Amino acid sequence: MNTSTPVPQNPNSAATTLDALSRAATAITRELSLPRTLQTITDIARELVQARYAALGVPDEDGGLKAFITSGMGPDEIRHSGGEPHGQGLLGALLETDATIRLDDLTQDGRSVGFPPEHPMMRRFLGVPIISHGERLGNLYLTDPLDNEPFSEDDERLIVLLANHAAVAIANARLSEQLQQIAQSRERDRIGMELHDGVIQSVYAIGMKLEILRGQFPMSAEQANQYQSVIGDLNQIIEDIRQYIRNLRSAREEQATFKQRLDN
Secondary structure, eight states: OOOOOOOOSOOOSHHHHHHHHHHHHHHHHHOOOHHHHHHHHHHHHHHHTTEEEEEEEEEOTTSSEEEEEEESOOHHHHHHTTSSOOSOHHHHHHHTOSSOEEESOGGGSTTOOOOOTTSOOOOOEEEEEEEETTEEEEEEEEEEETTOOOOOHHHHHHHHHHHHHHHHHHHHHHHHHHHHHHHHHHHHHHHHHHIIIIIIHHHHHHHHHHHHHHHHSOOOHHHHHHHHHHHHHHHHHHHHHHHHHHHHHHHHHHHHHHHHHHHO
């Protein structure tokens, strides 16, 4: 996942920095889609500290990464770099601590595992966890300021502040998606109930009336076959509606399972 968010060139004044952080907080709390929230956080982190590259890793239950959102690298560059990482090296080290990691030269750090052959070379590193009420929601990774200088203490403080805002935004987006899924599930239940208690019963009643009428009047063989064909069509309609109801329930269960995988 990647965007081409422009990076301002002169964020040196305190006023500019505070304004950027204020805009960042507004932007990430306004977005309620979880994927877009993660991308916005990543783009803004890169902008705030003038980094060449930024990423946001979402941890899985096995100590690795189940999602890795980037800013500053295009899809082709990501693909040629070996695809998304799985949480090894410094990325994995940040998964094991609640502290930030700031390095002038990541290649000299013993936790680094190097880069794939076509991966862009990176040197400066800043990693900050995103934590809410003791739960790790993700990690922010930034590399190589545009001025080629190491990340400063001010950069670290700025990204820590952003991570605090990001934790709230991610929690809000997750809650919003949960509420949407609950609403969709209830709507599916309502539709299924109306189909079962209303439409199916009505079609079944029509079929019963036709069966009764067939026994009350003499019919030729051709007429009897036509009657039977109509009754067969009605029975097929009932079965089709029942299958549709089963599909509604299956979609709800699959959605719940996917949500559990994302949360876990």
